[in-house]
Amino acid sequence: MSTATHAHDTHGHDHAHAHDHHGPPAGFSRWMYTTNHKDIGTMYLWFSFAMFLMGGSMALLIRAELFQPGLQLVEPQFFNSLTTVHGLVMVFGAIMPAFVGFANWLVPMQIGAADMAFPRMNNWSFWLLIPAALLLVGSFFVPGGAAASGWTLYPPLIIQQGMSIDMTILAVHILGASSIMGSINIITTILNLRAPGMTLMKMPLFVWTWLITAYLLIAVMPVLAGAVTMLLTDRHFGTSFFNAAGGGDPTMFMHIFWFFGHPEVYIMILPAFGIVSQIIPAFARKPLFGYASMVYATSSIAILSFIVWGHHMFTVGMPAAGNLFFMYATMLIAVPTGVKIFNWIATMWKGSMTFETPMLFAVGFLCLFTIGGFSGLVLAITPVDITLHNTYYVVAHFHYVLVSGALFAIMAGIYFWLPKWTGHMYSEGLGKLHFWLSMIGFNVAFFPQHFLGLAGMPRRIPDYALQFTEWNQISTVGAFIFGFSQLLFLYIVISTIRGGAKAPDRTWEGADSLEWTHLPSPVPYHTFETAPVVK
Amino acid sequence: MKDAFKAVFWSFFGVRKKDEYEADTKRLTPQAVIAAGLICALAFVLVLFGIVKLVTR
Amino acid sequence: MAEPHKPTPQQRRNALLSAAVLAAMVLGIYAVFMLKVFSA
Numbered sequence: 259m260s261t262a263t264h265a266h267d268t269h270g271h272d273h274a275h276a277h278d279h280h281g282p283p284a285g286f287s288r289w290m291y292t293t294n295h296k297d298i299g300t301m302y303l304w305f306s307f308a309m310f311l312m313g314g315s316m317a318l319l320i321r322a323e324l325f326q327p328g329l330q331l332v333e334p335q336f337f338n339s340l341t342t343v344h345g346l347v348m349v350f351g352a353i354m355p356a357f358v359g360f361a362n363w364l365v366p367m368q369i370g371a372a373d374m375a376f377p378r379m380n381n382w383s384f385w386l387l388i389p390a391a392l393l394l395v396g397s398f399f400v401p402g403g404a405a406a407s408g409w410t411l412y413p414p415l416i417i418q419q420g421m422s423i424d425m426t427i428l429a430v431h432i433l434g435a436s437s438i439m440g441s442i443n444i445i446t447t448i449l450n451l452r453a454p455g456m457t458l459m460k461m462p463l464f465v466w467t468w469l470i471t472a473y474l475l476i477a478v479m480p481v482l483a484g485a486v487t488m489l490l491t492d493r494h495f496g497t498s499f500f501n502a503a504g505g506g507d508p509t510m511f512m513h514i515f516w517f518f519g520h521p522e523v524y525i526m527i528l529p530a531f532g533i534v535s536q537i538i539p540a541f542a543r544k545p546l547f548g549y550a551s552m553v554y555a556t557s558s559i560a561i562l563s564f565i566v567w568g569h570h571m572f573t574v575g576m577p578a579a580g581n582l583f584f585m586y587a588t589m590l591i592a593v594p595t596g597v598k599i600f601n602w603i604a605t606m607w608k609g610s611m612t613f614e615t616p617m618l619f620a621v622g623f624l625c626l627f628t629i630g631g632f633s634g635l636v637l638a639i640t641p642v643d644i645t646l647h648n649t650y651y652v653v654a655h656f657h658y659v660l661v662s663g664a665l666f667a668i669m670a671g672i673y674f675w676l677p678k679w680t681g682h683m684y685s686e687g688l689g690k691l692h693f694w695l696s697m698i699g700f701n702v703a704f705f706p707q708h709f710l711g712l713a714g715m716p717r718r719i720p721d722y723a724l725q726f727t728e729w730n731q732i733s734t735v736g737a738f739i740f741g742f743s744q745l746l747f748l749y750i751v752i753s754t755i756r757g758g759a760k761a762p763d764r765t766w767e768g769a770d771s772l773e774w775t776h777l778p779s780p781v782p783y784h785t786f787e788t789a790p791v792v793k
Numbered sequence: 794m795k796d797a798f799k800a801v802f803w804s805f806f807g808v809r810k811k812d813e814y815e816a817d818t819k820r821l822t823p824q825a826v827i828a829a830g831l832i833c834a835l836a837f838v839l840v841l842f843g844i845v846k847l848v849t850r
Numbered sequence: 851m852a853e854p855h856k857p858t859p860q861q862r863r864n865a866l867l868s869a870a871v872l873a874a875m876v877l878g879i880y881a882v883f884m885l886k887v888f889s890a
């Protein structure tokens with residue numbers, strides 16, 4: 259932590275040797291064969307952004323259809339495919355790879371390692387994403403259309419549909435393999451390649467959250483793989499795990515899926531906690547309040563995330579004891595989560611704060627993620643969830659935690675580290691504009707969905723009763739504002755890569771991890787060839 | 794080992810006093826913390842289950 | 851110095867060991883799960 263600041267300065271070293279490094283080879287083969295963690299991180303981030311635009315277009319099509327009651331633009335079956343693939347693309351294609359991109363860029367630099375432990379495996383993890391994405395998106399063009407079962411892949415629908423399901427299953431398998439290889443790489447790197455003096459409890463919180471996330475991935479990705487394997491054999495090899503006609507049980511799939519699924523939602527939020535925990539202290543110019551508490555709370559959130567999956571299944575007819583257990587467990591897991599919020603607020607307390615774009619997104623994260631946490635608590639109350647389950651209230655909840663939670667943290671992180679990565683400052687004015695457009699667009703799009711859900715509008719339906727019209731129209735307008743303002747983000751990032759004011763090595767005076775204190779901006783292609791010594 | 798349980802208990806809540814944390818870093822090994830964590834998670838499940846049994850009686 | 855710096859042999863050994871343990875965890879979870887459901 260703050261001790262890293264006092265570490266022996268190796269600036270000079272990196273400058274002095276910069277000229278005799280071989281730079282990266284040019285052209286396509288640089289990216290194809292690269293084993294450099296920075297190149298791979300960059301590719302992950304661009305991949306993620308491409309998928310974000312892809313999934314975003316689907317979302318806008320959904321919102322356009324929902325602008326009015328009745329069917330205007332798309333067939334109901336295609337609408338179901340849109341919601342399904344939108345979810346899969348955003349979860350597995352946009353959010354998760356973005357965090358892996360951050361991990362690739364930052365973990366080695368923040369622990370003072372030259373690269374990841376297994377650079378070649380790192381390259382495979384990335385390139386596996388491409389066929390998986392092609393399978394997912396390509397499934398729209400096969401007979402029968404893309405998977406229409408919802409991103410949760412529930413039987414019996416998923417057993418009945420055509421070949422697009424097999425493509426989806428294969429895509430999930432490949433993405434799982436990629437995540438597992440990525441996680442093994444991250445864990446081994448963190449455990450074995452830390453610079454001398456970089457003890458575990460000195461690691462920046464981003465590294466800690468990723469260490470814990472990677473363990474979660476190792477634990478649950480095989481479960482997801484198992485679940486989709488069972489779907490595959492149900493479809494093609496005569497088993498009936500989930501097929502009631504053959505004596506199977508569709509709710510068993512739900513149990514298995516959510517045993518994966520709930521830890522998965524923490525997989526998507528813990529690295530966001532890590533990013534925010536780097537940014538808030540930097541702009542409050544104070545060390546993170548309760549660093550150790552944060553590490554401990556993150557670990558216990560990870561462990562407890564395995565015992566709450568039933569809150570997704572309150573309406574399937576579990577015994578009352580089961581419902582109660584999952585209700586209590588879910589409400590209690592909110593305690594360490596809430597403590598983290600308090601820690602961030604305490605970090606800002608009496609700090610000398612400034613609000614550059616990364617901080618704006620981080621504070622936006624803090625406010626809106628809290629709303630998402632509270633709506634989660636509402637849904638955790640079994641009798642309440644029985645009326646709200648499968649309504650727009652749930653849609654509002656998970657967009658508050660995933661968009662204004664995970665995605666806002668990703669945006670915050672991009673603005674925070676872009677000067678370090680590219681050596682240029684982004685345009686602060688445009689960044690702020692992007693923040694405010696996102697903030698307004700997001701809330702206009704998703705806050706009304708709470709009302710719609712409370713009034714009983716079901717999710718995943720292309721048509722609705724007349725009384726829901728106004729809020730749906732407002733929501734659609736917000737969604738388009740949010741969606742199109744991301745093109746501004748694209749413009750900002752590209753223009754920052756291509757030029758702009760020179761970024762100082764320590765762009766943010768309050769930032770104190772190794773990439774700021776020990777490395778120039780832009781970071782050279784190879785860093786920490788001799789490990790820095792952390793005191 | 795008792796210290797490990799104490800640390801884990803506070804971590805479920807999510808806070809730890811600074812000097813006690815500093816004492817923890819000296820006297821605890823990761824293995825002890827992980828073991829205590831898993832045992833506490835199990836205990837947590839059992840306690841919840843007991844409460845549930847109690848209220849559904 | 852064209853080559854990026856390599857981890858020490860000790861670090862490499864430890865990294866391989868951790869990776870092997872983690873891979874065994876993954877395969878173990880998947881194998882136990884699959885054996886359990888497919889053997890009934």
Ligand code: HEM
Pocket residue numbers: 410523524526527569570588589591592595630631632633634635637638639643646647648652655656659660663664
């Ligand atoms: C305070 C913490 C949280 C609580 C108490 C909570 C509670 C819940 C509950 C009870 C549901 C089920 C609602 C229903 O289907 O009827 C739910 C759904 C969901 N939650 Fe949360 N949640 C929390 C945090 C999060 C976080 C951090 C994420 C992700 C980053 C997340 C993502 C989701 C998603 C994606 C769903 C919907 C899944 C689906 O049916 O498609 N939640 N949450």
Ligand SMILES: [Cu+2]
Pocket residue numbers: 519520523566567569570
């Ligand atoms: Cu959940």
